[in-house]
Amino acid sequence: MRQWLNDLEQRHGLGTLVLKSRQLVLASFVVLLGLVMLRGFMVQGDEYSFRPVLAFALPLVLFLPSIISRRPRGHAWLAFVSLLYIAQGVMFAFATGQFLRGALETAAALGLFVGALGYARFAARQARG
Known part of the structure; x- marks a missing residue:
């Protein structure tokens, strides 16, 4: 795996990889936050409350300063x-009637995982020189 990442850095350059991983983080973060907030609003039923939305979205929102900086x-x-x-x-993908929403959330979270780890690796290597 390390050799593959080193070959990837040689082919594309750290600057390009940092930019691409940052774009992936931003796009998947927005999609995942939107899906989580949508699900939070759907959980509450007829009553209008921000508590479920806050519980689902707060862990993501707490990382906004790190993403921005x-x-x-x-x-x-x-x-x-x-x-x-x-x-x-x-878990939601295997619930009845929730496959599409669960699959979209899984794909967005997987994109966020790959992009965030890629950005962490490539930006740290770029900062070291």
């Missing part, structure tokens, strides 16, 4: 948190 360590922690959303998406 482009901190590799924050992206590494975001990758670990995205694993929870992968597991949750798989």
Whole structure:
């Protein structure tokens, strides 16, 4: 795996890989946050309350400062948190009538995981020189 990543760095360059992984993080973060908020609003039923939305979306929102300031360590922690959303998406995908929503959440969380880990690795290597 390490050899494959080193070959990838040689072919494309660290600057390009940092940019691509950052774009993947931003896109999948927005999609995942939208799906989580949508599910939070659907959970509450007829009553209008922000508590379920806040409970589902708060772990993602807490990483916004790290994403905005482009901190590799924050992206590494975001990758670990995205694993929870992968597991949750798989769980919802196997629930009756929730396959599409669960599959979309799993795909978005997997994109966030790959992008965040890629950004953490490539940006840290770029900063070291």
